[in-house]
Amino acid sequence: MLLAFALPLVLLMQQQPAIAGRLGGRVSPEIAALATELGTAAAARGLPVDPIIQKAIEGSAKGVPADRVAAAMRLVASQLDASRGALLTGNSALGVDTVAIAAGAFALTAGLKDGDVTALSHSGAPRADIIVGLRVAGTLSALGVPRAETVSLVQASLQAGRPAGELLSLPGQVQTQVAKGVTPAQAAAGLARAAAAQSRRGPPPGRGQPPPHPGPPPHP
Amino acid sequence: MSEREFHPLVKQLLDGDVTLADLPAELRAEGEEALLILGAVDRRPVQLGDFTARVMAQVVERPRRTFWRRVLEPREIRVSVRPWLLVPALAAAAALVLWLGRSGPAASSSPALVTVRFVLSAPDAHAVSVAGTFNQWNANATPLVRTGDGLWTATLTLPAGEHQYAFVVDGARWVPDPAAPAVDDGFGRRNSVLTL
Numbered sequence A: 001m002l003l004a005f006a007l008p009l010v011l012l013m014q015q016q017p018a019i020a021g022r023l024g025g026r027v028s029p030e031i032a033a034l035a036t037e038l039g040t041a042a043a044a045r046g047l048p049v050d051p052i053i054q055k056a057i058e059g060s061a062k063g064v065p066a067d068r069v070a071a072a073m074r075l076v077a078s079q080l081d082a083s084r085g086a087l088l089t090g091n092s093a094l095g096v097d098t099v100a101i102a103a104g105a106f107a108l109t110a111g112l113k114d115g116d117v118t119a120l121s122h123s124g125a126p127r128a129d130i131i132v133g134l135r136v137a138g139t140l141s142a143l144g145v146p147r148a149e150t151v152s153l154v155q156a157s158l159q160a161g162r163p164a165g166e167l168l169s170l171p172g173q174v175q176t177q178v179a180k181g182v183t184p185a186q187a188a189a190g191l192a193r194a195a196a197a198q199s200r201r202g203p204p205p206g207r208g209q210p211p212p213h214p215g216p217p218p219h220p
Numbered sequence B: 001m002s003e004r005e006f007h008p009l010v011k012q013l014l015d016g017d018v019t020l021a022d023l024p025a026e027l028r029a030e031g032e033e034a035l036l037i038l039g040a041v042d043r044r045p046v047q048l049g050d051f052t053a054r055v056m057a058q059v060v061e062r063p064r065r066t067f068w069r070r071v072l073e074p075r076e077i078r079v080s081v082r083p084w085l086l087v088p089a090l091a092a093a094a095a096l097v098l099w100l101g102r103s104g105p106a107a108s109s110s111p112a113l114v115t116v117r118f119v120l121s122a123p124d125a126h127a128v129s130v131a132g133t134f135n136q137w138n139a140n141a142t143p144l145v146r147t148g149d150g151l152w153t154a155t156l157t158l159p160a161g162e163h164q165y166a167f168v169v170d171g172a173r174w175v176p177d178p179a180a181p182a183v184d185d186g187f188g189r190r191n192s193v194l195t196l
Helices: A002-023 A029-044 A050-061 A066-088 A098-109 A114-121 A127-142 A147-159 A164-168 A170-179 A184-201 B008-015 B025-040 B051-058 B066-072 B083-101
Strands: B113-121 B128-132 B145-148 B151-159 B162-169 B173-175 B182-184 B190-195
Touching: A002 A029, A002 A050, A029 A050, A029 A066, A050 A066, A050 A098, A066 A098, A066 A114, A098 A114, A098 A127, A098 B162, A114 A127, A114 A147, A127 A147, A127 A164, A127 A170, A127 B162, A127 B182, A127 B190, A147 A164, A147 A170, A147 A184, A164 A170, A170 A184, B008 B025, B008 B113, B113 B162, B128 B151, B128 B190
Parallel strands: none
Antiparallel strands: B113 B151, B128 B162, B145 B151, B162 B173, B162 B190, B182 B190
């Protein structure tokens, strides 16, 4: 029992040299100290550490002043927290691990809101597909697709049981449509309609789950 | 029978995760070949006759050893916490973690790899590289090659997932990929996004 308490404590103590080792020589001592502090605190909350380290390295590589790098790192940490909260909301079956949290945080960085991440995590698709769906949603948002159309398209695709490969092709399909002259919103809406139609026909064999049955109406 | 190792993307094709059309042009021939091999596999059911019955007849239940019975039998264990045990417990935990951390490279499942080509049109540039989350934002790690008409290209094999990157022109200018979606980098600039 004591080991159960002691092990996480020791693992946290190990985070510090691990983070310092990754940052060694790449960032200023000031940024390294802050990254270690934020990273250790993030790990204690079950958040991924890598995005914080990456932001520290990125800012230093781009020659950004230390105060701006510090602000950006804090923003990343807060987005990871927000992603975790969004995934936990409503007791999602997704499971809240560092991969899912990082995918949700990327979606938030790209412009989605906490509620969008929660909605996507409740689509009933397999966990791996939802994580890909969150990344694709972030990419669609980065392409200029509005939030509502982004969530509709990814949700419809997940509910249609589309495999990860097809989800990943959605941003390219939107770009192709945009190149033909439609807006990102129109392109996404068209693709969402096609996915919804596929969902009504049922997912491909062995893929996806049908949406939950609403159940009988309550008796008066 | 020779053993043939297919490209990870071709393996995804065989798994049904991607279609032939999703493969890069240079992998389509390999993909078609893999599909032909898959199609040539004889899938007729094998008749084993009474094989199962004969195997089961050979299986004899052996009595468990007394030692294991003693170890495995459930019994009540009473645990009481003594604060002075915390120090040796912490030390034991630390030793365990350090030992686990230093016992060679960690065995991790290798994620799917995807080959991508980066292209930037920069006719006036003298040097172009790509830096991103996949190379620790190292502006010198991945130079692009000039191919003519002012085009610069580099082909990389990256793990599946979400990557952010930017081109570095002449070692100083950070430029997002004009052909890719982009997000705010937190420093007032844009990072291009690649989702694989």
